[in-house]
Amino acid sequence: MAAKTEGYHSILIVSTSEQFVPVIKKLLKGFAAVDVRKSGALARRSILEGYYDLVVINGPLCDETGEDLAIFVTEKCNASVLLVIPQDVMENVLQLVTDVGVLVIGKPCPVGKLDKAVRFLVATQKKIREQEQKVIALNEKMEEMRIVNKAKFLLIEEKHMSEDEAHRWIGKQAMDHGISRGRAARKILDEME
Numbered sequence: 001m002a003a004k005t006e007g008y009h010s011i012l013i014v015s016t017s018e019q020f021v022p023v024i025k026k027l028l029k030g031f032a033a034v035d036v037r038k039s040g041a042l043a044r045r046s047i048l049e050g051y052y053d054l055v056v057i058n059g060p061l062c063d064e065t066g067e068d069l070a071i072f073v074t075e076k077c078n079a080s081v082l083l084v085i086p087q088d089v090m091e092n093v094l095q096l097v098t099d100v101g102v103l104v105i106g107k108p109c110p111v112g113k114l115d116k117a118v119r120f121l122v123a124t125q126k127k128i129r130e131q132e133q134k135v136i137a138l139n140e141k142m143e144e145m146r147i148v149n150k151a152k153f154l155l156i157e158e159k160h161m162s163e164d165e166a167h168r169w170i171g172k173q174a175m176d177h178g179i180s181r182g183r184a185a186r187k188i189l190d191e192m193e
Contacts, residue, residue, distance in 0.1 A: 009033075009054060009122065009125065010034075010050070010052050010053050010054075011028050011033065011034045011055075011056065012046060012047065012054070012055045012079075013025070013034065013036045013037070013058075014036075014037050014038075014039075014040065014042075014043040014055065014056070014057045014058065014061060015036070015038065015057070015058035015061070016039070016058070016060075016061050016062045017058055020084075021036055023114065024114070024118075027111070027114060027115050027118050028118065035052075038062060039061055039062050039063045039064075040061050040063050040068070040069040041063055043055075043057075043069055044072060047072070047073055047076055047079075048076065051077065052073075052077065052079045053079055053080065053125045054079060054081075054118070054125060055070075055073045055079045055081045055082070056081075056082045056118070057069055057070055057073075057081065057082070057083045058084045058107075059083060059084065059086075059093075060085070065085070065089075065093075066083055066093075067083065067093050067097050067102075070083045070097050070100075070102045071096070071097060071102070074100045074101055074102060078128060079125075080101075080103070080122075080124050080125050081101070081102045081103065082102075082104075082105065082117050082118065083097060083102050083105070084105050084106075084107050084109065084114070085104065085106065085107065086106065086107060087106035087107065087108075090104060090106040103120070103121060105117055143182070144182035144185075147182050147185045147186055147189070148170060148182060148185040150185070150189060151170055151186075151188040151189050152166040152167060152185075153166075154188070154189065154192050154193075155169060155170075155188065155192075158192055170184050170185055170188065171184075173187070
């Protein structure tokens with residue numbers, strides 16, 4: 001299973017059933033953190049206080065059916081959500097939660113089906129993390145470009161350099177000091193402002 005090589009995920013299992021938790025924990029062997037809560041209220045508190053990649057809800061819970069909790073999770077964090085519910089209410093629940101991205105499985109269900117669902121959600125989380133890292137890298141690059149441009153315009157204005165001269169000067173400062181162009185530009189801004 002993919003989870004064994006991805007030890008950085010944090011998981012929340014919400015279940016009143018004592019038999020369900022060991023089955024899911026066995027599927028999640030190798031995960032960094034597996035928390036278990038027995039009610040929707042405790043799960044909500046945990047979600048607000050911590051970070052989870054995957055939330056597995058075994059409905060019904062002692063204080064609710066589970067679909068409201070699943071919707072809450074999708075609204076409050078980027079966790080993937082698996083909702084396991086009785087087969088007889090599955091159609092109604094699917095209409096409520098599918099559009100918000102909750103994966104629903106009817107029970108009773110074989111362990112193999114649970115395993116595939118968990119693996120699918122782990123793969124989804126991996127893709128989400130990759131995209132988040134790309135967004136962070138792009139934001140950092142844009143911030144660096146903004147700082148470099150600000151320093152260039154300050155050099156043009158204060159030192160009467162051309163844009164090309166200012167660009168080369170920032171690059172030379174970065175090379176001379178062994179730092180990035182962004183750090184060199186920040187240093188120039190600090191000195192000149």
